[in-house]
Amino acid sequence: MRRKIVAGNWKMNGSKDLVQQLVGSVRSEAESLDNGVEVVIIPPAIYVSDVVAQAGERLMVGVQNVGQWSSGAYTGEIAAGMAKDQGCTYALVGHSERRQLFGETDDEVAAKVESLVASGLVAVVCVGETLEQREAGRAEAVVAAQVKAALANMAADQWGRVVVAYEPVWAIGTGKTATAEDAQAMHASIRQVLAEMSAPAESISLLYGGSVKADNAAALFAEPDIDGGLIGGASLKADDFVSICQAMPASTTS
Ligand code: 13P
Numbered sequence: 001m002r003r004k005i006v007a008g009n010w011k012m013n014g015s016k017d018l019v020q021q022l023v024g025s026v027r028s029e030a031e032s033l034d035n036g037v038e039v040v041i042i043p044p045a046i047y048v049s050d051v052v053a054q055a056g057e058r059l060m061v062g063v064q065n066v067g068q069w070s071s072g073a074y075t076g077e078i079a080a081g082m083a084k085d086q087g088c089t090y091a092l093v094g095h096s097e098r099r100q101l102f103g104e105t106d107d108e109v110a111a112k113v114e115s116l117v118a119s120g121l122v123a124v125v126c127v128g129e130t131l132e133q134r135e136a137g138r139a140e141a142v143v144a145a146q147v148k149a150a151l152a153n154m155a156a157d158q159w160g161r162v163v164v165a166y167e168p169v170w171a172i173g174t175g176k177t178a179t180a181e182d183a184q185a186m187h188a189s190i191r192q193v194l195a196e197m198s199a200p201a202e203s204i205s206l207l208y209g210g211s212v213k214a215d216n217a218a219a220l221f222a223e224p225d226i227d228g229g230l231i232g233g234a235s236l237k238a239d240d241f242v243s244i245c246q247a248m249p250a251s252t253t254s
Contacts, residue, residue: 003205005163005228006245007040007124008235009064009092014043016050022238023054029242030058037228037248040090041235045078052087062090062124065098068111070119080112080119091116092230094150095126096169106149114153117161124163124207124230125150127190131170139168143186144193151197163205164190165230171210173232180219180226183208187225214243221248 023041030039042062043051052061067077083091093116094109109125116123127146129139147164154162166186168178178186187206194201208220209230220226228248234240 002203002227003038004036004248005038005040005205005207006231006248007042007062007090008231008241010043010235011232012044013236014047019047019050019054023051025238026241027054027056027059030245033245035248035250037245039245042092048086048088060089062088062092064092066091066112066116068108068115070115080115080121084119084121088121090122090124092124092126096128096167096172106146109150110152113150117158122161122163124165126165126167128167128169134170140186140189143190147190147193148197159199159204163207165207165209166190167209167230175211177211177216180223183220184223184225191225212244214240217244217247
């Protein structure tokens, strides 16, 4: 049975006030969810311990990025082990904003994944094509190459600590969501790639991200290979985020 996950990526947004307002109400709403969804909050790293303090048992916490090293003279970086130490369970890696704005390469993503899984965190590996790549008919090839590169160094016993998030770059923050059919097709293709890598593809959770909102989440989550969502803007409002968590059907995955 695959884990069903709804994760809120706050990106570089938030404040101590937002943590106070939002995390408590998401937690109390999440406590009454009976669909088995794992709810994750991924704030800027500086607020992780504030979120952990509010999260209780029900919410999981993650970081948006880590450095690939375990410690040392890397001013400004945080290590996977530090995120774990502060109570994180998850970490994003290879988000398209990191790839596009900070020049993160496939090799760096792979090194970070290695560091995350070795530290006992779940790596949420973000992949996705640009509009140009989609229009050129290369979307599946681009995403397959990203998946293979990011997960090239996985040992057989580490796959349980991997989640893949498909986030088409053209859908992030634009209000344009992939149709449920197109997202499903890409997720099926990613699962096929994982199977070809000898991963336990049927047990790896695949999340969709890119303008997921309360009114389109149910259609996406109803697809057989979409095991949850990675939510940006809508994760900054408790009602919207909780509605998305509620949109997960109890029997999406098998
Ligand atoms: P939006 O939901 O704001 O489109 O962001 C998606 C995303 O990038 C989550 O990581």
